[in-house]
Amino acid sequence: MNKVTSDSIKDKVVKIVQKVKKNNHNYVLNAHLTSQGADSLDMFDILISIQDTFSINIDIDQIEEDEWSTIEKMANNIINILGNSDT
Amino acid sequence: MIGIEGIGSYLPDTMESNLEKLNKFSINKNFVTDKIGFLNLRRKAPYETTSDLASRAFSNLVESYDLGDIECICLCTQNGDHLIPQTASIIQHKLGLPHSCAAFDISMSCSGYVYGLHIAKAFMDSNGFKRGLFFTADPYSGILSKYDKNTNLLFGDAATVTLLTNKPAYEIKKADFITCGQKYGALMRKESSTLEMDGWGILNFCSENAVSSIKNCLKKNALSPKSVDLVLLHQASKFIVDMISKKTLKAFPDFQGKIPFEAKNIGNTVSSTIPLLLRNIIKVSKEKSVVLCGFGGGLSIATTVVERVT
Numbered sequence: 197m198n199k200v201t202s203d204s205i206k207d208k209v210v211k212i213v214q215k216v217k218k219n220n221h222n223y224v225l226n227a228h229l230t231s232q233g234a235d236s237l238d239m240f241d242i243l244i245s246i247q248d249t250f251s252i253n254i255d256i257d258q259i260e261e262d263e264w265s266t267i268e269k270m271a272n273n274i275i276n277i278l279g280n281s282d283t
Numbered sequence: 284m285i286g287i288e289g290i291g292s293y294l295p296d297t298m299e300s301n302l303e304k305l306n307k308f309s310i311n312k313n314f315v316t317d318k319i320g321f322l323n324l325r326r327k328a329p330y331e332t333t334s335d336l337a338s339r340a341f342s343n344l345v346e347s348y349d350l351g352d353i354e355c356i357c358l359c360t361q362n363g364d365h366l367i368p369q370t371a372s373i374i375q376h377k378l379g380l381p382h383s384c385a386a387f388d389i390s391m392s393c394s395g396y397v398y399g400l401h402i403a404k405a406f407m408d409s410n411g412f413k414r415g416l417f418f419t420a421d422p423y424s425g426i427l428s429k430y431d432k433n434t435n436l437l438f439g440d441a442a443t444v445t446l447l448t449n450k451p452a453y454e455i456k457k458a459d460f461i462t463c464g465q466k467y468g469a470l471m472r473k474e475s476s477t478l479e480m481d482g483w484g485i486l487n488f489c490s491e492n493a494v495s496s497i498k499n500c501l502k503k504n505a506l507s508p509k510s511v512d513l514v515l516l517h518q519a520s521k522f523i524v525d526m527i528s529k530k531t532l533k534a535f536p537d538f539q540g541k542i543p544f545e546a547k548n549i550g551n552t553v554s555s556t557i558p559l560l561l562r563n564i565i566k567v568s569k570e571k572s573v574v575l576c577g578f579g580g581g582l583s584i585a586t587t588v589v590e591r592v593t
Contacts, residue, residue, distance in 0.1 A: 235310070235311075235314050235318065236482075237314070237318045237522045240482065240483055240486050240522075241522075241526070243483075244486070244487065244490050244526065247487075254487075256481060256483050256484055256487075259483055
């Protein structure tokens with residue numbers, strides 16, 4: 197996955213977060229979204245939108261292990277899942 | 284043809300305020316008002332049993348309907364008065380119904396109303412019965428941990444009773460069912476512990492499958508989305524109803540304004556949420572085609588259509 201694609205996925209994730217939170221806030225990419233105003237149900241909303249947008253499946257175990265807590269982690273996970281499904 | 288003639292209900296007067304739990308659970312007011320959607324939860328008295336709640340719903344039904352000879356009663360609950368025997372027998376006794384009255388429980392949670400309608404209807408049809416009662420009463424308050432935010436802000440207590448007769452106001456059409464037993468642990472009570480809920484698991488399952496169940500149900504009944512007057516979703520929380528509404532509206536724009544959330548001062552009353560909504564439709568607004576969609580524990584989704592005949 198090249199940098200352009202990685203950046204475009206991050207942009208898409210940011211847009212999803214902004215849509216759920218109904219704002220244009222500049223989110224810190226590597227900071228926990230709950231420390232930036234998202235509550236637990238916002239997180240679910242964001243993750244469901246990510247599943248729909250990228251046609252992927254997010255596992256509860258990964259959520260519990262904080263693997264989907266920041267925009268950066270979300271983008272990296274999406275890239276990994278999409279990369280694996282290509283092969 | 285067995286269908287729904289009327290619905291009675293019981294909501295305990297006591298309410299537990301979720302807004303008084305903000306500090307306890309480190310949440311803000313918007314989380315309660317905009318996400319959970321339940322400002323108050325109905326709470327039965329500690330001495331009230333499931334059969335008591337059902338009996339009170341029956342008293343409410345009697346105020347508006349002539350019941351005649353009741354030939355069977357069915358109760359949907361997972362919190363019966365005792366593990367053994369079936370609570371329907373206790374209800375039969377409390378209501379003074381004759382020994383000839385059949386009585387049985389079904390163990391289902393949030394999809395239980397749709398399941399129960401079809402089970403009771405089929406049971407009555409196969410035995411030539413003309414009048415039966417289908418109760419929902421599943422008071423979760425007794426099995427909630429007061430420290431668990433996931434469940435403590437959600438569940439309320441209530442009971443309903445649906446009068447099923449051969450002179451119905453609403454006909455019960457075909458249903459669609461989805462089960463994902465692999466995820467049975469997402470809503471679970473082990474032995475005598477408190478209720479445990481995996482919110483993500485349930486939300487994800489419902490979000491993925493509720494719309495397709497509604498789609499399948501419309502197809503089975505040869506109904507066009509335009510001809511549907513109302514869609515009654517299980518009132519799990521405002522967040523889930525909003526989430527499923529959003530997805531449903533994408534698939535069926537005609538459903539705009541037809542998916543209510545009306546449990547603000549009641550809570551998630553498990554199998555009782557749909558009949559609590561339907562009760563008012565039957566009495567007051569009289570829509571023709573109504574979709575009922577229950578979803579939750581199991582994991583399970585059940586969708587049906589009821590159609591006005593009178």
